[in-house]
Amino acid sequence: MEAEIYSARSGRRVAETQSDAFHALTIKDLTVGQKMVLNAFKDGRPPLTREDIxxxxxxxxxxxxxxxxELIDAKRLFVVGKRQDxxxxxxxxxLNTKPLSI
Known part of the structure; x- marks a missing residue:
């Protein structure tokens, strides 16, 4: 019997295979939009806001x-702080591609 897994975002039950497939995405499996967002962090840029991206x-x-x-859910991006506008x-x-190190 499959374990019951709930989406952290929606709170709905998802199949274990669905969760495994989502977290198994490789870089080549990312969508064009996801790749564009990740590419915004190249060249050693500091943490960015969604507006910056x-x-x-x-x-x-x-x-x-x-x-x-999508990238936060897949643990490809991490919230590392806040900035006041x-x-x-x-x-x-x-946001950054690496979690905040303590």
Whole structure:
């Protein structure tokens, strides 16, 4: 009998095989949008916000947000902090390809 696994994001039950397939994605299996988001972190760039990634890649913010969520779920991107936007007084997550080392 398969173990019951629940999606951390949606809270819905998913099959073990579905979870395994998702986490087994290799770089060549990533979508074009996911590759573009990951490429924004090349050249030793510091942690970026979703807005920074949209600006670098010329993708729409909504598309970047979806790809970032997929990459976080697949443990390809990590939230490493927050940055305050001085103009809007809102907090934005800082993302990086490596987890924050303590």
């Amino acid at each position: 949209a600006s670098i890649t010329n993708l729409k913010l909504g598309s970047v947000c979806g790809r970032v969520r 001085l103009a809007t007084q809102t907090s934005h997550q800082l």
